[in-house]
Amino acid sequence: MTAPAGGPVTGARRQRLSAAAREGVAGWLFVAPVVVILGLFMLLPILMALWVSLTEWNGQGSPFRAGVPFVGLDNYARLFTEESLARQDFMTSIRNNFYYVLIVVPAQTVLALGLAVIVNSRLLKGRTFFRAAFFFPSVTSSVAISVVFLFMFANSGAVSGLLNLFGIDGPQWFSDSRGTLHLLLGALGLVDPDAPPAALTDGGPFGLSWWEWLSGPSVAMTTIIMLVVWTTSGTFMLMFLAALQDIPVTLEEASRLDGAGRWQTFRHVTLPLLKPTLFLVLTLGTIATWQVFDQVYVMSQGDPAKTTLTPAYLSYKTAFRNFDYGPGTAISFVLFVIIVVLALVQRWVLRDRDAVPRPGRRTRRGKA
Template sequence: MRRNAWIFLAVPLALFAVFMLLPMVIAAVISFTDYAIVGDWTWVGFENYTRIFQDSFFWIALRNTAWYTLLYVPLGLVIALSTAVLLNRRRGAVRLFRTLFYIPVVSSTVATATIWYWLLNPQKGLLNVALGWIGIDGPAWLYDSQWAMPAIVLMSVWAGFGANMIIFLGGLQGVPGDLYEAARLDGANAWQQFRYVTLPSLSRTTFLVSTLLIIGAFQVFDQAYVLTKGGPGNSTVTMVYYIYNKGFGALEMGYASALSFVLFVIIIVFSLANARLSTPRSESGERRRTRRSTRKAVSER
């Protein structure tokens, strides 16, 4: 039985080793060299890593990525959860909307960016036209350094919330119905049921989605590359975009590899911090806490 299990695992483990572990080992070695794709290379030790913290452009890219993450993660969580709650019903039309909301996830980034490039046009874009209907003069979006990053965040949330919505739908359908019944018997209204039953019951799902959003936010590249090319004024240069420019633009593969491992450490740190802040409680303890919170809220109403 164990032999059969290893036979089934052999192919995915081999693919993981060849396409994940081996490239990581090679990149780790390259990060200690001045490898530039063409020509000879020499061993430079930790010179690439010490150079990173003296690189002013690295801090610009890190600041832009942090700003993107700060906007993208909460907005992505709220929209995905809100949509999942609205579509957590057994009706025929709901399935249609689930499919429609998931379509951007499987669409190519270039096609999505082309659509949003038109939507965000400062003169004829649909978004500014709609704002004009209510008397608001829309910004230049992709041509304004203050609005370029929020514009990329809007596109990213729209393009990716469908996948997180599906995850939240799975979590919502796993919430025990007796918790809602007990809350209704205690006199809880719809908002109190959502706050004291739904949200605590989705703690594990929220942890998963938030972790995926954090990792995706620090790895953002396609949107900035297609929409703004890092502009205007380097306001949308992200960490991965900077790594790409150093590796394939300036041919500094050694330095780009070092930047990649620094980004890897940053992602690990933020993921662990998120895990520490949102550690899921045990199911039985969660149920007892939910009942106490619901009764307290109803009694104070």
């Protein structure tokens, strides 16, 4: 009597399926502790905060009790549509943070890459010392460095004293709310900062005039920018340095043999190989700059004239000082959306276009 056709194959298939099922169960058992921890301490608090952003909870009692007023999306609408001080403060913080990101991210990326190239040079003596020196500000407490900068940029501090030696009367750094773009236009004689054009002051989007949107970072914010660029470049330098050391030396030597100079080798050989690290640095830098809080909290607390106010600090101030936890949490979720959108835009801009299949291109073996 013969076995039915396909019987042994079916049995082997069942054994493979059962083995795969056991591996899947074993995998889930291994990752279950991490999933539970992340769910309890990250996902669940996020969902709870999302609920708070839809209410007018004032911090008294539980936000999930029956007496807490539910307002839906009103907290979000106030930030964009209603003529109120809340919207003006939020848009002011967005403007300040936009200029902050626009300057800090490119500056710290270029500085970190330049330092990494210098430290990676085989001709540089004492490379270990310079690596430690460049990286030291990144591991130092940001609060401690912020306090040092407060003393350095005080009206009678070291920076003002150094400028006085050259006959330059420096500004009152942390008390100067003037926009640097306004000052530049005034220095060029294009616009009078004290009497701006009426076309720029009469109207503008989201409760701010065009003159306010085009102010540039204030002098006080510029001081914070210098601090952040100096303290964060060391960390990104190590990332670039690791990527540079992973590039085969033979590639650079081959480009030199082909007649390429230092700049051509860096542009056409080194820089394309650094694209994944560049994407990582830009993404981490964008996220960190939109979340800036501790330097603002220590050095200015949003002053002068709210020119150093950022969304992260405004969220903290609204929730924990004004006890408006609903609007404060709504600000944090809007900030979260901004960060996610910018990260996706950077991913699209820096994507590897060569890896995308072109229309009409045959990818099967033997038909390319």
